[in-house]
Amino acid sequence: IEDKNLHIVFVLGGPGSGKGTQCSKIVDTFGFSHLSAGELLRREMSSDTEIGAMICDTIKEGKIVPSEVTVKLLHKHMEANENNKFLIDGFPRTDENRVAFEQFIGVEPVFVLYFECPEEEMVRRVLSRNEGRIDDNIETIKKRLKVFRKLNLPVINHYSARGKVHKINAVGTIDGVFDNIRSHFVAYEC
Ligand code: UP5
Ligand code: MG
Structure with a gap:
C-alpha cells in the first residue's frame, strides 16, 4: 500500500461522541472507506483464538489493545481495499498507537476530525x-472515559500542535452535526 497515494483521516472523540454515525454519512457523501478500529477488534474478538480472548478482556476493561494487533488489522483492510481514501475511526487511541501507525504504514493523516462532546451526553x-456491546455498561463506560482523557487527548494535542485537528461540535441532531463536517471535506466533493 506504499504507492497508493493514501488519504487518511483519523476520526477521534470519546465513547458515544458519534464517530461511527458520522463516518457512515461521510462515506456516502465523499467516497471514503470506513475502518472502525473498535469494530475490527470486535470481529477479531469473536474468533476462538488466544488473541481473540485477549481482545475481549481488554475491551471489557476499557483498556487499549496492543498497537501491533490493531495496526496489523488496519493494514490488512487497507491493503484489501481498492480505495485510497480511508476514515480511520477510533484510532490512534494512544501516542504509542500513533507512532506504530506512522512507522508501519508510513503515512500521516491529512487531518484529524475531533468530535467534542460533554461526558454526560456521551454516557x-x-x-x-442497544447493540449488546460488552463495554456498554456504566462501569466500563467510566473506565473508557478515563482512558480517553488520559491517553487519547494527548494524541489530539499532538496533531493540534501541527495544525491538523478539525474540531467538530458533536452536540445537535445527527444531520446538524454532519452539516458542520461537510466543509472539511470540500476537497473530496464527488
Ligand atoms: N448518536 C450518534 N450521534 C448522535 C447525535 N448527534 N445525537 C443523538 N444521538 C446520537 O453513537 C453512539 C450512540 O449515539 C448511537 O446510539 C447513535 O445512534 C447515537 P456512535 O456513532 O456509535 O458513537 P461512537 O463515537 O462511534 O461510539 P463508540 O462507543 O463506538 O466509541 P468508542 O470509541 O468507545 O468505541 P470503539 O468501538 O472505537 O472502541 C471500543 C473499544 O475497543 C475501546 O474502548 C478499546 O477497548 C478498544 N479499542 C482499542 O483497544 N484500540 C483501538 O484502536 C480502538 C478500540
Ligand atoms: Mg463507534
Missing part, C-alpha cells in the same frame, strides 16, 4: 444504545 448515548 447518555452509550447507555441508550
